[in-house]
Amino acid sequence: MANHAPDQNIYYVPHGSKWPLVGSIGLFLLVGGFANLMNGNRTLGLPMTLAGVAIMLVMLYGWFGNVITESVRGFYNRQVGTSFRMGMIWFIFSEVMFFAAFFGALFYARMLSVPWLGGEGDGVATNAFLWQGFEPAWPSNGPQSIGGEFGLIPAWSVPLLNTLILLTSGVTLTIAHHALKAGNRAQLLIWLGVTVLLGCVFLFYQAEEYIHAYRDLNLTLGSGVYGSTFFMLTGFHGLHVTLGTIMLAVIWFRCLKGHFTKDDHFGFEAVAWYWHFVDVVWLALFLFVYVL
Amino acid sequence: MATHAAHHDDHDHKPGFVDRWFFGTNHKDIGTLYLLFSLLMFFIGGSMALIIRAELFIPGMQIVNPEFFNQMTTVHALVMIFGAVMPAFVGLGNWMIPLMIGAPDMALPRMNNWSFWILPFAFLMLLSTLFMDGGGPAGGWTLYPPLSLQGGNSMPFVIFAIHMMGISSIMGAINIIATILNLRAPGMDLLKMPVFVWTWLITAFLLIAVMPVLAGAVTMLLTDKFFLTSFFNAAGGGDPVMYQHIFWFFGHPEVYIMILPAFGVVSEIIPTFARKPLFGYQAMVYATASIAFLSFIVWAHHMFTVGMPLGGELFFMYATMLIAIPTGVKVFNWVSTMWKGSMTFETPMLFALGFVVMFTIGGFSGLMLAIVPADFQYHDTYFVVAHFHYVLVTGAVFSIMAAAYYWLPKWTGVMYSETLGKWHFWLSTFFVNLLFFPQHFLGLAGMPRRIPDYNIAFSDFNMWSSIGGFGFGLSQLLFAWIVIKSARGHGPRATAQVWEGAKGLEWTVPSPAPHHTFTTPPVIDDRVLAHGDVTH
Amino acid sequence: NPEPWQLNMSPGVTETSRMVYDIHMLILWICVVIGVLVFGAMGYAILKFRKSKGAVPAKWSHNTTAEIIWTVIPVLILVGMAWPATNTLIHMADTDDAELTVKITGYQWLWRYEYVGTDVNFVSKLDRDSDRTRMLGSGLNPADVRTGDQNTYLLNVDNPLVLPTGTKVRFVITANDVIHAWWVPVLGWKQDAIPGFINEAWTRIDTPGTYRGQCAELCGKDHGFMPIVVEAVPREQFDAWLAQKDAEAKAAATAANVPATGDALAVVQ
Numbered sequence A: 001m002a003n004h005a006p007d008q009n010i011y012y013v014p015h016g017s018k019w020p021l022v023g024s025i026g027l028f029l030l031v032g033g034f035a036n037l038m039n040g041n042r043t044l045g046l047p048m049t050l051a052g053v054a055i056m057l058v059m060l061y062g063w064f065g066n067v068i069t070e071s072v073r074g075f076y077n078r079q080v081g082t083s084f085r086m087g088m089i090w091f092i093f094s095e096v097m098f099f100a101a102f103f104g105a106l107f108y109a110r111m112l113s114v115p116w117l118g119g120e121g122d123g124v125a126t127n128a129f130l131w132q133g134f135e136p137a138w139p140s141n142g143p144q145s146i147g148g149e150f151g152l153i154p155a156w157s158v159p160l161l162n163t164l165i166l167l168t169s170g171v172t173l174t175i176a177h178h179a180l181k182a183g184n185r186a187q188l189l190i191w192l193g194v195t196v197l198l199g200c201v202f203l204f205y206q207a208e209e210y211i212h213a214y215r216d217l218n219l220t221l222g223s224g225v226y227g228s229t230f231f232m233l234t235g236f237h238g239l240h241v242t243l244g245t246i247m248l249a250v251i252w253f254r255c256l257k258g259h260f261t262k263d264d265h266f267g268f269e270a271v272a273w274y275w276h277f278v279d280v281v282w283l284a285l286f287l288f289v290y291v292l
Numbered sequence B: 001m002a003t004h005a006a007h008h009d010d011h012d013h014k015p016g017f018v019d020r021w022f023f024g025t026n027h028k029d030i031g032t033l034y035l036l037f038s039l040l041m042f043f044i045g046g047s048m049a050l051i052i053r054a055e056l057f058i059p060g061m062q063i064v065n066p067e068f069f070n071q072m073t074t075v076h077a078l079v080m081i082f083g084a085v086m087p088a089f090v091g092l093g094n095w096m097i098p099l100m101i102g103a104p105d106m107a108l109p110r111m112n113n114w115s116f117w118i119l120p121f122a123f124l125m126l127l128s129t130l131f132m133d134g135g136g137p138a139g140g141w142t143l144y145p146p147l148s149l150q151g152g153n154s155m156p157f158v159i160f161a162i163h164m165m166g167i168s169s170i171m172g173a174i175n176i177i178a179t180i181l182n183l184r185a186p187g188m189d190l191l192k193m194p195v196f197v198w199t200w201l202i203t204a205f206l207l208i209a210v211m212p213v214l215a216g217a218v219t220m221l222l223t224d225k226f227f228l229t230s231f232f233n234a235a236g237g238g239d240p241v242m243y244q245h246i247f248w249f250f251g252h253p254e255v256y257i258m259i260l261p262a263f264g265v266v267s268e269i270i271p272t273f274a275r276k277p278l279f280g281y282q283a284m285v286y287a288t289a290s291i292a293f294l295s296f297i298v299w300a301h302h303m304f305t306v307g308m309p310l311g312g313e314l315f316f317m318y319a320t321m322l323i324a325i326p327t328g329v330k331v332f333n334w335v336s337t338m339w340k341g342s343m344t345f346e347t348p349m350l351f352a353l354g355f356v357v358m359f360t361i362g363g364f365s366g367l368m369l370a371i372v373p374a375d376f377q378y379h380d381t382y383f384v385v386a387h388f389h390y391v392l393v394t395g396a397v398f399s400i401m402a403a404a405y406y407w408l409p410k411w412t413g414v415m416y417s418e419t420l421g422k423w424h425f426w427l428s429t430f431f432v433n434l435l436f437f438p439q440h441f442l443g444l445a446g447m448p449r450r451i452p453d454y455n456i457a458f459s460d461f462n463m464w465s466s467i468g469g470f471g472f473g474l475s476q477l478l479f480a481w482i483v484i485k486s487a488r489g490h491g492p493r494a495t496a497q498v499w500e501g502a503k504g505l506e507w508t509v510p511s512p513a514p515h516h517t518f519t520t521p522p523v524i525d526d527r528v529l530a531h532g533d534v535t536h
Numbered sequence C: 001n002p003e004p005w006q007l008n009m010s011p012g013v014t015e016t017s018r019m020v021y022d023i024h025m026l027i028l029w030i031c032v033v034i035g036v037l038v039f040g041a042m043g044y045a046i047l048k049f050r051k052s053k054g055a056v057p058a059k060w061s062h063n064t065t066a067e068i069i070w071t072v073i074p075v076l077i078l079v080g081m082a083w084p085a086t087n088t089l090i091h092m093a094d095t096d097d098a099e100l101t102v103k104i105t106g107y108q109w110l111w112r113y114e115y116v117g118t119d120v121n122f123v124s125k126l127d128r129d130s131d132r133t134r135m136l137g138s139g140l141n142p143a144d145v146r147t148g149d150q151n152t153y154l155l156n157v158d159n160p161l162v163l164p165t166g167t168k169v170r171f172v173i174t175a176n177d178v179i180h181a182w183w184v185p186v187l188g189w190k191q192d193a194i195p196g197f198i199n200e201a202w203t204r205i206d207t208p209g210t211y212r213g214q215c216a217e218l219c220g221k222d223h224g225f226m227p228i229v230v231e232a233v234p235r236e237q238f239d240a241w242l243a244q245k246d247a248e249a250k251a252a253a254t255a256a257n258v259p260a261t262g263d264a265l266a267v268v269q
Ligand code: HEA
Pocket: B142, B255, B256, B258, B259, B301, B302, B303, B320, B321, B323, B324, B325, B327, B328, B329, B331, B359, B360, B361, B362, B363, B364, B365, B366, B367, B368, B369, B370, B371, B375, B378, B379, B380, B384, B387, B388, B391, B392, B395, B396, C031, C034, C038, C074, C075, C077, C078
């Protein structure tokens, strides 16, 4: 039983690994340092955070490195692949629920709290006693105009462009996937590379948009509940695009090194799923944050 | 087929201490770590509860100041929920699910180790806030803004600790789902799985669905405090009540996360000691699923007094009441399993029976709380405290103890002392009722919760309650003693089957269970299967 | 007002509170009856079907008829509970036709009462006796804090809220800093006080008397020390009281030349 052949019928129990513990320490330092920074304790916070980031990076590199090596050596069988796939699917589902919390906040603010403050529905007394004269409308930064007057980013400008970019990137990624399945490595590298580039372009425009919002429109995180929901939703989305882009780039390098086979390329698929998830979230964002 | 333990030339060779306990991937070892961690947290959280009970022993402020009292209340709850009860069930799941479905290990063993190792760090962070300037969190475990935003330096630490617990739970849940769906031995159909496995499968879905929502909610607290957002500030168009909606969207499913695996445990134990198959196996499965589904649409029953529109109050009242139906089905099925059985009353069975009775009492008070006009009176009083300690302590915690006694021989290979176990049960049951039953009276008489001091009229029952609290706490030392004794291998050797009426795969492997089990998938013989009715 | 050894909710002093009390008793008894049946069956099984008595386990493991019965009957019971609950709730939600409106604002850690339409506006906080006694290690005995023959430790205030009996009074409730909750048990409800929002509630008190309650939402360190006292007096007496207070407030306002409804904290200090 002690042979290392990739027998498809053998259940693979990996050997121990130090990375989980290293990851826990890294995470602890990272968030602990961040918390110190928030409390204004830079002398402790900064080194802790940086150490945390460094350890996390080493951990990710090491852990994924292990898994990739094992995978390339053919230790994994279909069952392990299925476990990985399930893991990824449910991880993405948890991410969906994370965004759901912020979408929930957006809907609540638009459909309940702002109208109530403005005296609609059950808010008659609220408006009459506390916020007389406040007219409910969306976008709103509330009866005290927290953050002051602000301008909006029109849906049909950069956001539309970004929508098209992300949609296109979904297509190019699928082309790359087909190329992989067809064994066409050159096509794979090209289209995957295009996808990475599109991700970067998206992020570039997103950054431009933020700069524009802060500099010219006075639209900030502090612009009442509109600014809060706007930046938290687009911001967390942007963070996920960043992660997705990095993941795509890693995959690109792996393809370059000849990883993945026609019918076994879980790493590729996982990243692709993630990218499509980021895509779908953007569509919801475009609709509910920008258009409506 | 065989297990491929890479780099292990001998598959039952045990790695060295550090490799085994810090870098390990073995589901049994990780399960053990979870269980020990949970026991430690139970003692820490319990000690805080005892500080609360000591201050409330007689009227007047004697021991702690109000700020510290509130910190104790808050951290007690967080430690008990996220540190004691949830990890205990994850530990039981880790140990038993692979054994029950004939899998060699969890599906993602390294991630499993990570899920565990995040926890000690998360609690280190949470507990360290108690020693900071301004102390730990004092806004209640629900962290309602604006109060929670007034917290001192502790706030970001607490929130990040919660994020870490969330990450740990989500990874643990993913692992359990992948294990159950992907690693069952051939022939172990979904509807042949032990009920404990079923309840954990459904619980895992709940976890993945709601832990991220909690993460989102506390993230918004953080940005409201540090990054100028106005989610929970009316002046900016937000609403403090919005936090409560998001929190309870997590919070209500969370309480079922803590009780569904308990239902599973009890559904394993009662048939064993009644020597009769579980009554209505499929109904049990469907009831579990219904409870899980309903748990998503009842959250606002924690918020009946925040001033929701009438329609909302009615909707959430009706939806909440509905949960009594599937839960009732479970209770009736347990009683029917006992009916015409051939019962014996070893310690696990005693705890399981205690669970059925006292959980039902807690369920009844839950149902009373669901009735909006009555909840206007009960809300935020000791009646609520009594309710949730009945479902949590005599519910979840009792089931964990039942499970511990039930499976200890399998884990350690030795029988614990029945005499001591029975003492533990009877002492616990007596004191826990002395502890929590009078709290119903206090609540009805008008004592609010989360207060460090009270009027003379409330003194007698508070005194009883505190005596019960200390008695219950001391009784748990007995439990710790029994566990340690077994873990060190003292006691008569246990057979593989351990209990005369026990059925299921976990009883086909030797006691103690070898380090690696089911390296070849077992042949499933329906007759040895757990107590599910496999005929339909 | 809580009594030593009190076991049950008080029926209260309003029609609403009695409705709530009736529902409470109804659901309590239903639960007790179901409990007796379920635990009775279980107890019987435990006594009868034990191995030591030679019981032989049966083989069956389901029974569709029984399962349907114990699904349907609870549904009916629940409907029976939901019905009066719904009616009471609708009754409680109707704040129309009130003759007097009082605005209640929660602060850390006191209450402000404003009689809407008058200049009467004052704050109400824990009385000095209780306050002294409740200090950590004060050495004072809570049993010594008394008003008349009642122990009022932590349940007494400096300025009670005065309300007329037999009158529908509407409350508009809010808070200034964090969430509080206004609760006088004998009125039969509590209502959260949310900063930035108004919640409405109402009462019509039947009998004159002094009714005590407490803040019922954790609001910081002194959450346990912000009681509520309602002084219910006959209508004429109330009208006289209000008129006098109103006059005093107007006089004070002209004297000090500041609006009487000025910044709350100014009045506190
Ligand atoms: C394991 C945890 C757990 C469980 C299982 C439950 C179960 C239930 N809970 Fe509980 N609950 C909590 C933990 C739990 N709760 C906690 C922690 C809080 C407080 C949080 C905080 O504020 O800090 C709380 C608070 C809480 C409230 C808010 C109270 C308030 O703050 O004002 C309400 C209101 O509806 C409620 C209702 C219920 C109901 C209806 C059930 C039902 O699931 C119960 C169903 C069971 C039965 C009914 C018994 C068995 C049934 C039968 C025998 C059938 C026949 C019966 C009838 C037809 C009546 N709970």
